Amino acid sequence: MDSVQVRLMREDDLASAERASAMTFFEAERSTRRVSDPEVEPRSAVASKQWIDRMRFFLGVDPGGCWVAVREDAGAGEVVGFAISQNRRGLWFLATYGVLPGHRAQGIGRRLMDAALHHADGRPGIFSSSVHPGATRRYRLAGFSLHPQMRMVGTVDRHTLPTVDGLREGRPDDFEWMDRLDQDLRVAGHGPDHEYMLGTMRLVVSRDRAKPGYVYIDDRGRASLLAAAHPGIAQNLLWEALASSRGRTLVNCVTTPNDWAIDVGLAARLDIGQEGYIAVRGMPVPAPYLASGHFL
Structure with a gap:
């Protein structure tokens, strides 16, 4: 060896x-x-x-x-x-x-x-896990709960897109309240990750600070990370991401507490499938929240 x-x-x-x-x-x-x-x-x-x-x-x-x-x-x-x-x-x-x-x-x-x-x-910890048997066994033995997650794929039916208002482009001066929202949903803020993500993706946020929410949208128009205080805000943000998509798109890391996202995906004529697990230890599964694969 x-x-x-x-x-x-x-x-x-x-x-x-x-x-x-x-x-x-x-x-x-x-x-x-x-x-x-x-x-x-x-x-x-x-x-x-x-x-x-x-x-x-x-x-x-x-x-x-x-x-x-x-x-x-x-x-x-x-x-x-x-x-x-x-x-x-x-x-x-x-x-x-x-x-x-x-x-x-x-x-x-x-x-x-x-x-x-x-x-x-x-x-407390969180990550997105594959279905590899050896890896999932190791995660469970380390004390992580494995929560099946879904993904939605397909080409958005443009006729289904609703008119969404109350959103604007995000800026660095939004990071402070975004971190407070992160802390409410996932124990701690993303901190320096926000600056990195803003340099590589489009950030869209809710205008109403009383109903905060944000989504990072990648260069293919896919929601890469989404967090919101209320499911309705989360749905508006996801619709904005879907409206930005070009061709075949993906909505990933959809857990059971985030079935608000399934309603949006079905309305947009996307197909649902299973995709690994969200693993958490010492914390609940975040919601309303769609995790990023790398930044969680």
């Missing part, structure tokens, strides 16, 4: 970690692909750069939560596993985690997860 070291990530690990991530998730998506799903494609060069930029950000904000497994016999240090977690005040979240298929069943995943969970230092 190859000798593998689990250690803190360094900036010069990023390119190798991205390659390991791309291969790990490509194989995972291919193995769980539904017959009706499009063929799985390798990660694009643009998406690879985005992954590296995002992990560099996490490494800069909270390096103690960023871990890699490296083959010691591979000259430059080949990354074969990774666990990128972050602490935001009283909350811990796992941004991404995986082990290359050829290095599983060797205890590497357990060692990575142990390191990331040690960094949590007892904080």
